[in-house]
Amino acid sequence: MSDRQRIGALLLVVILLFAGRLLWNRLFVEEPTIATAPQLYTVYFSSGNKTYLMPEYRFGEGTISQRLDALVSGPQHPNLAPLLPQGTRVISYEESADLLYVNFSEDLLLHHSGGSIGELITIYGIVNTLTEIESVKRVQILVAGKMVSTIAGHVDISNPLVRDWSLIGSQKL
């Protein structure tokens, strides 16, 4: 083996070790550092076949946008069901003191399947999820940038709403 070959092999070993270290770190070392400080936040969804809200817990800081994303993308648990009508998007949101304005796309109104219980679950699923945040006490739901009286003809959403515990399933047990 020539010197050049030896140096080449050594270099290869060094590179492999380095790459291996990086891979090792990525796979095994970095993850526990995240897991040592797990943060959970709560998102409410429809309980599926029962007419109340059930909490689902997610990893993360639980920022407003994370919670809104979770509401839009729906539950991960197979027994839970989404709150929002299909296609509903969050256009924008804005915090003003303890009041959070959330501006949904018109699907919230156009594609809601109706019923007073169905409407209550949708509205208070949104409100309860967002009032989990310490600084948010009230939620004003807007549709396409405007205040609306109602999304399905029962619940008055022209004013900010506060948390409602009575619709949460686990509270009843």
Added chain:
Amino acid sequence: MPRTGIILIVFLMLFIIFTQSAVGAINFYVGNQLIDLSSPLTVVNGSILVPITVFTQYLGARLKVDGTLVVLEFPAKTISMQLGQINVHVNGVESVFDVAPEWSNGDVMVPLRSFADQLGLRIAFDADQMALTLVMSEELEQLAGSQLTTQYQKEPGSSSLGPNMSIGTLPEPRLNDIVFLGGARSRVFIDVHGYTGYQSTLLTNPDRLVIDLTGITQDVTPTQDINNTIIQRIRSNRFNDRTMRIVFDLNKSTGYEIHRWPDGGLEVEFNYQISEIGYVRDEDPKLWFTANDQPLFSVSHLVDPARLVLDFQNSTLLSGAQEFRVSDPRVRLVRVSQFMPSITRVVLELDGVMTPISVDEVNDRFEILLFEGTMEEYNDLLTINETVDTLLPPIVDESTEEQQIIRYNQILSGRVVAIDPGHGGSDPGAIGPRGTFEKDVVLAIGLKLGKLLEEAGARVIYTRRTDTYISIYDRPRIAEYGQAEIFVSIHANSFSHQLPNGTEVLYNPLFLENFRLAQALQSELVSALQLADRGLRPREGLAVLNRAKMPAALVEVAFINHLEEELLLRSPDFQQRASEAIYKGIVGYFAQYR
């Protein structure tokens, strides 16, 4: 590294794709034709307004404008509207639109959904494309393409709106009079004939409310001295040559509401005036207040520390913010403040839960009875007591059918009942798996119920008798104008899952009478329909129940999205049984409590 490059490109592409779909205004289509709108779409109270030119230019309607009267002639339909009014005439028959047509920057804006309903057209919205489409029926498409354009060509000199023409022919609005109506809220009617814009502000030093009416050019009205608890006098002056200013000199700055009347007038309503608030425990704990009349209030419970919060709506606190300690086993501190210009907030700091049960007027003051426990505990207690005492009279007794009819007639004769069939018109309510519309079945039940009540001698106020859209705020108002004694809203329930089923009755738990009415209805419905008993549901956030100024309940007869219950709701026999059960519930309520 090439991988970084690829990632960057993917991100860039995603960025471009997402920003393109999210940004950009809504495109409006009639059929598959993209429309170049003369004014942008606007949304008022959840209804989309479009320029009226959509119908003249693309659907071949002929437009006549005469003052505030706007008439659109379609081949088979003539729709006449007044600017600022939701009441319209369709082929001479009265109807109601979602929102009023309005004049904006030279265009008349009309509610799209109401028009689509009238013309039998469907509206579709594609969120990805941001495309709003008025879906054309085939006949209309053909007509709009060929005949209509020739049949309804603009006549020269007719007042169809052209591109450079605004409604310059609007007549001047006229101020006829300013009428002091009085009442606890010192109502004042500004009698304007025609459509006027207005702006209002509260000014200080001295405290006064100023309302500027635009487009009123006539002379000022004479000053009126009122000198009541709220208003000192009402005067007017000319702000500029197009604007009349009306000034209310007030004793103390106070919140107000302005309602626009259909024929153009404006009604000003000031806040209730709360002078004193206190807490007392004699037999039961009570929060009392003195005011010129009883404002509605909302209740919320806060924890850590436990607090009961009452927000008195449309009210001014004359005494200013204050707090006082109470020597009481449950209440530690009472805080009172003007939380918002029109909300007086009372906070009770508690040791344990308390719930307001009812309000009574005793010796010139109002007393709110507090229950030491939750509303659910109170309801449970009440239900147990009432079943034990059998307070409800047996509705099905041994008397013959004839005697029973006579008895019912005695109970119902002269009573006024508001029946509110839910949804209607452009709002179908929930839709069953077989395509049954909630608005249709609840109307059928409502009309059957009305017939039974009328035959027994009651007067019935219907919030709707036909397939029309009435806003949730107008429904209780209609009942109030008709001086209804009770308000019964009829709905069919729906949920995102097909399993839930059964009957429930919702009520606003703030007032005991609501609970009594709801209970009378639920017990009859459950025994007559034999569906799952989902029970009584106390709810504070429902618009029709909150705004009803009489005992009110909302009946959810059955689940329209449930496969079997949908079939039941469609059957005339079931509809008849449901209306008879509600009828008996109403009889029971009147017999027992009124």
